[in-house]
Amino acid sequence: MKRTALFLVVGFLLFLSSAIAQTQNSDSLYRQPLKDVLAEIESRFKVKVKYSDNQIKDRWVNYAFWRFRPNVDETLANVLAPLDMKVNKEKAGVYKLKEYEYYRWQVQEGQNTLDYLSTLYKDKASWEQRKALIKPLLYEAQLLSPLPAKPASKPIVTPKRIMDGYTVENIAIEILPGLYVNGSLYKPLKIKGKIPVVLSPDGHWAQQRYRADCQIRCAMIARMGAMAISYDLFAWGESLLQFKAEDHRRSLAHTIQTLGGIRILDYVLSLKETDKGRVGISGGSGGGSHTVLMAAMDDRIKLSVPVVSLSSSFYGGCPCESGMPIHLCAGGTNNVELAAMAAPNPQLVVSDGKDWTVSVPEHDMPFLKKIYGYYGGPDLVQNVHLPDEGHDFGPSKRKALYDFLIQNFKLNGAAVKNKTGQYDESKCRVEKESAMYVFGDKGERLPANAIKGFEQLEKVFKASISK
Template sequence: MKRILMIVGLCWCCWTGAVQAQNSDDKYRVPLKDVIDMLEARYDIQIKYDESQVKDKWLNYAKWRFRPDVDETLRNVLGPLDMKVNKEGERKYKLKEYEYYRWEPQDGWDYLDYLAAQYQDKASWESRKQEIRADLYKALKLSPLPSLPESVPLVTKKRKFTDYTVENFALEILPGVYINGSIYRPLNSKGGVPLVMSPDGHWFGHRFRKDAQIRCAMLAKMGAVAVSYDLFAWGESGLQFDYSDHRRSLAVTIQTLGALRILDWMLADQQIDEERVGICGGSGGGSQSVLLTALDDRIKLSVPVVSLSSYHFGGCPCESGMPIHAAARGTNNVELAAMAAPRPQLLISDGHDWTAQMPEHDFPYLQKIYAYYGKADYVENVHLPEDGHDFGYSKRKPVYDFITKHFRLDTRGLKNAAGDYDESRCVIEEETALYAFGPNGENLPSNAIKGYENLEKLFKDQ
């Protein structure tokens, strides 16, 4: 009996060992690094990568994913691992993590064509627009809008400069949640003043950057009120939330709500001309400009700078962290930008980011939508093929020109005979001078919440 049991035991061990071996082999797993070697040898290509990108990564059914076409093969191989390659030259590629927000240009154009096929005239487009807008508010957890806190905004003393003033503010947008910024005003305004909202982008230095201060100061010198404000968890918002919280889903919700609250507050000032309200931001600030204009008809003019593309959805959760692009069965940023029609809109694009092909497909689509209203000339594109992703003077100049044209600003004494603007008399302040809560955060209100988990609690019933 012992002998029989021992034989049965040995057989069981052998059988289970065989099963375990089969279970580890039946998916024909191959280390990713080996797969890359096979790809390079078979297709005569070069794939650059860091060791950390391939460490401990395996691919199931690796050899069955190969096809005659190298690009199809790369998609088959890397897709299951949430990875991709960027083409860097003839037969040269670079391995990257999958970028949910970045498509191939042709894919973006095809999708925009698919969206455009859903409307053929002003009436069908207006129906589509209203459907998108309602879904955007729901996607942002802002339907209905949260109740407005009854606190009085904190506003610092004005600082006077040549032809303009600056004051900082902190505005409570949810219980214990504040948005901070600075207001640039014309020195001697007498009423009926245009307003330009200026959301920040993702460049280092935030709204305290030299170019951000110059742009707002110049608009004030021309006769507009310019409001520059922080991204969520950046700038003074960092007193309440960690810098890493900016890359969490509620970032887009808080930034949108903050902009709406600022707009409400500024339009309560009878000095502001409600028929001349614009928004202008670059990069991530451009994405905010597009979204706010799509949401709110009180915005009468929009200028997204180096941001808009049908094949780029915004690589930060503050642009795409909530399902706004799933609105109305799916949309993209260019269709959202079309919701500005027939309000004036200037698109500034460059040759070295995802806006590089704006004139080829996206801009003609927008012209078509504007033509539904007989306003095709109200959307413009300034394309700078030699420029990169920044908000330098080459971008600021067309911003000034466009806002001046539509809002009737006064540029006397600010331009030379060649049409160039003199920005030299704009004062660049130290960062701490632009704080509303004081140099060390000493004026942070006592009810200010801290930590993302406490922010989430405010939306728990949404």
């Protein structure tokens, strides 16, 4: 018995010694390479996880197999969350590995947040208090309170090009010393009295504002009797004469794009033919996020049409949409609440069935109608949902915009419809990209004071807001 007891004591001491040693060694963390853990997940749950070698290189998972649960979704979340990673489910049994997307939430989580925000107000007065709290914070969050001084330079405008029922001229506006935002201004060929204007911020699509659908949209608006101005994202399009493409993915892009929109609005409102009571804005994708933000911040905008962008579960997938902490304002907000700040001005939300706007009709629209109802106008906010379509600004989306502009800005729909009453875009000319440049084919007309590079921009911006 004594010998047995001795063996038990010695055995326990050896086990304890080993355990102590393991606490000083990474082995005690049950550490495994991420690649091996993903392979085990694939094997155990009979699924496929798609990834690149760069995504998993030098990535390790502590307590790897302790994180496994009976279902694959919970297991993936437990494994990837500490690494700031996640997966998107592409179809049944197939997942794609991604970096953690702070801007993309589960639909139910976004809707729960919207439900919570709804408890903060119960009538027009309490909503106006909330709106008054958020609005100045949006400027502060983007370092635009106060706004930087406006350069005294005049816009650079190219000669007009005469089209069928409209004209086009390219324009560059200096928004900070040496920093230009470029665009194209479309006007009716014949202008009588005051006419509306529609800002058309670009989205994250190839060919920027030179795209056929962007040119057609602006030309149609002009042929109906309004002005339309399309303009570049920061470090996008002609802005690449001053910056690198990767500069677009910096937080300051958010601020610069907002400032660009404000300065473009200043310009079009200075034109003698502009009807200040009929100023609208409509962009798609990232341009839709810009549309919502501008309509929330600037009371001069009287109509807004965000296209394939608005959702309570999506905050914008680019730093130019959420790089500055606008969504942390007033204890936290989201794009749907920001869109509600446009009330009671007419607003059309265009959504589809193949991106994050898929759930807009079921939850986000009732919220917007509730806010618009405080002003007695729930029908002033509308939704065109296209369940079989995807993420673009195609013909159906453009038709929805045209209808809304005709309805609210009293434009001449007959001028752009054929004998059967259908919209006819065939008279809109799609120009070559080079025809839409302000600074020449190779940037040879870029002003001598133009900023060159992001580092210089940071210095200029800092100097501008410190005055």
